[in-house]
Amino acid sequence: MSTPNSSAAATGAPQYVITAENLTKRYGDVAAVDGISFSVPAGEAFGLLGPNGAGKSTTMKMIGGVSQRTSGTLRIMGLDPDQNGPEVRAHLGVVPQQDNLDEELKVRDNLLVYGRYFGLPMSYLKPKADELLEFAQLTDKAKSKVDALSGGMKRRLTIARSLINEPRILLLDEPTTGLDPQARHILWDRLFRLKEQGVTLILTTHYMDEAEQLCDRLIVVDKGKIMAEGSPASLIREYSTREVLELRFGSERNATIGAELEGIGERLETLPDRVLIYAHDGEAALEEVSARGLRPVTSLVRRSSLEDVFLRLTGRSLVD
Amino acid sequence: MSAVTTGPGPASHSVTEAARNRHFGPLYSRNVRAVIARGLMATKSSNWMVMLSGFFEPVLYLISMGVGLGAIVGSVQGPGGGEISYAAYIAPALLAVSAMNGAVYDSTWNVFFKMNFAKLYQGMLYTSLGPLDVAMGEIFLALLRGLMYATGFTAVMGLMGLITTPWAILMIPAAVLIAFGFASFGMGITSYMKTFQQMDWINFVMLPMFLFSATFYPLSVYPQPIQWFIQAMPLWHGVELLRQISVGVFTPATAVHIGYYLVMIVLGVLLTTGRLRKLFLK
Numbered sequence: 001m002s003t004p005n006s007s008a009a010a011t012g013a014p015q016y017v018i019t020a021e022n023l024t025k026r027y028g029d030v031a032a033v034d035g036i037s038f039s040v041p042a043g044e045a046f047g048l049l050g051p052n053g054a055g056k057s058t059t060m061k062m063i064g065g066v067s068q069r070t071s072g073t074l075r076i077m078g079l080d081p082d083q084n085g086p087e088v089r090a091h092l093g094v095v096p097q098q099d100n101l102d103e104e105l106k107v108r109d110n111l112l113v114y115g116r117y118f119g120l121p122m123s124y125l126k127p128k129a130d131e132l133l134e135f136a137q138l139t140d141k142a143k144s145k146v147d148a149l150s151g152g153m154k155r156r157l158t159i160a161r162s163l164i165n166e167p168r169i170l171l172l173d174e175p176t177t178g179l180d181p182q183a184r185h186i187l188w189d190r191l192f193r194l195k196e197q198g199v200t201l202i203l204t205t206h207y208m209d210e211a212e213q214l215c216d217r218l219i220v221v222d223k224g225k226i227m228a229e230g231s232p233a234s235l236i237r238e239y240s241t242r243e244v245l246e247l248r249f250g251s252e253r254n255a256t257i258g259a260e261l262e263g264i265g266e267r268l269e270t271l272p273d274r275v276l277i278y279a280h281d282g283e284a285a286l287e288e289v290s291a292r293g294l295r296p297v298t299s300l301v302r303r304s305s306l307e308d309v310f311l312r313l314t315g316r317s318l319v320d
Numbered sequence: 321m322s323a324v325t326t327g328p329g330p331a332s333h334s335v336t337e338a339a340r341n342r343h344f345g346p347l348y349s350r351n352v353r354a355v356i357a358r359g360l361m362a363t364k365s366s367n368w369m370v371m372l373s374g375f376f377e378p379v380l381y382l383i384s385m386g387v388g389l390g391a392i393v394g395s396v397q398g399p400g401g402g403e404i405s406y407a408a409y410i411a412p413a414l415l416a417v418s419a420m421n422g423a424v425y426d427s428t429w430n431v432f433f434k435m436n437f438a439k440l441y442q443g444m445l446y447t448s449l450g451p452l453d454v455a456m457g458e459i460f461l462a463l464l465r466g467l468m469y470a471t472g473f474t475a476v477m478g479l480m481g482l483i484t485t486p487w488a489i490l491m492i493p494a495a496v497l498i499a500f501g502f503a504s505f506g507m508g509i510t511s512y513m514k515t516f517q518q519m520d521w522i523n524f525v526m527l528p529m530f531l532f533s534a535t536f537y538p539l540s541v542y543p544q545p546i547q548w549f550i551q552a553m554p555l556w557h558g559v560e561l562l563r564q565i566s567v568g569v570f571t572p573a574t575a576v577h578i579g580y581y582l583v584m585i586v587l588g589v590l591l592t593t594g595r596l597r598k599l600f601l602k
Binding site for chain 2: 064066083084085086087089090092094096098100101102103105109113114116117118120124128165166168
């Protein structure tokens with residue numbers, strides 16, 4: 001069982017909208033999700049951070065009731081998604097990893113028709129669709145065909161569509177993968193507004209910056225298991241140092257330089273293209289490297305990130 | 321950059337609150353009409369030529385075979401023993417074929433595309449729709465097309481003077497029954513198809529069924545074992561049913577033909593719903 005986070009504990013018993021205990025999904029002998037447990041209180045932005053194939057999307061599908069779990073318990077708004085799929089999904093907005101907009105319909109019609117799937121009346125849907133088009137900055141595209149939209153526009157339309165039923169929980173599977181930086185920032189801004197309005201966000205990502213920007217709390221998943229759980233800041237505090245010194249000595253030297261750097265900083269990580277020195281004070285560590293007469297090709301001092309947490313926990317990079 | 325005025329946050333509208341609190345089982349949310357509405361909206365922008373060709377195909381057969389070949393054949397024995405023109409003999413059979421083609425086109429090729437390329441059903445099943453809503457909605461759309469083809473073809477028969485009894489108007493609902501049988505099964509079968517090559521197998525089954533199901537000549541020309549085989553096929557029952565209705569002659573066999581389709585419909589809907597559940601709610 002996960003423990004309630006501090007803010008929820010302060011207001012008494014937290015209202016969990018999602019609870020998973022020993023959630024497991026097997027495909028034959030392979031466990032895509034291997035006994036994970038977590039709880040999400042209402043209004044939280046909760047992240048699943050991990051590399052491709054970690055089991056993030058499978059977990060999302062089980063929450064949406066479109067993939068049946070092998071074992072464990074799962075409750076969404078107190079309902080079992082395997083037993084009450086349509087009822088559970090009435091509470092959800094889903095942004096799948098790949099856009100599945102209705103290409104045969106125009107932009108605004110996509111929103112109207114999707115709302116009808118939830119059994120919502122047209123008198124509600126028409127003003128709501130216009131409002132969401134505004135929100136997604138697509139008002140002038142209302143009558144366009146879907147395939148005329150750019151990748152970022154399609155993504156925003158998919159998010160607008162997922163909001164048509166005013167969901168309490170929004171599931172976002174890799175929401176910004178494949179988008180250019182500007183489109184990502186627009187999306188983050190929209191998601192942040194939703195969070196401010198009290199929508200619970202469940203987000204999978206393999207971008208650490210995205211997780212740091214958006215998530216109150218996250219679990220780091222790898223090979224179907226939870227490696228760590230906490231807020232981005234607390235995970236960095238717990239599993240990494242304040243700063244990191246990145247050194248590049250050229251691909252030949254990187255592998256052998258380790259012994260000569262022994263004792264600098266708290267920990268050393270050797271990657272194929274660079275050496276990472278974890279230290280409270282990166283500049284001081286760099287001075288010590290120079291003092292030992294070592295001359296890296298490039299050097300960079302930066303703050304620790306979730307990438308470093310993941311590296312520490314699994315020995316691998318998030319994006320490779 | 322404007323904020324959402326009323327806010328998409330939780331429970332700001334009573335209708336969304338009501339939509340959240342509806343209760344239903346894992347397969348069906350009583351919302352078939354949303355799937356139908358979507359289909360009609362999409363049809364507005366779809367290719368009308370494809371739809372029209374499905375209507376004209378049997379009409380062309382009727383003209384070439386009925387009028388052309390009919391001039392050589394003369395009159396033949398219809399159901400109940402009366403002499404009817406060759407065109408009047410094959411017209412109800414072609415109507416059955418027309419109903420089959422319309423239903424099969426919608427429930428196979430259209431569904432195949434939506435399933436594998438447009439990912440339409442994945443999107444639908446992430447809402448509060450259940451697989452039974454989706455299956456029933458798609459089948460209904462196929463029936464609507466079948467109804468349009470049947471009505472058009474019956475009108476052509478009337479114009480050609482091939483309708484001799486008021487009973488013939490019942491060919492339209494009967495054609496819809498035939499379409500229902502094919503549509504419900506077609507969608508279930510399509511769910512097994514993964515490639516375009518496999519989809520060609522459907523044509524490979526349909527064409528011989530069209531040619532040999534006593535469409536152009538009576539079943540009695542075949543040796544007994546082949547007769548049995550043809551009688552096991554769905555189209556033969558449709559051809560016989562409509563042929564009987566076209567002249568207003570009803571026998572106990574009429575009930576068998578109708579029963580055949582009723583069973584086909586039930587099995588087809590069960591198959592399709594089960595397959596959609598298996599494919600999309602893994």
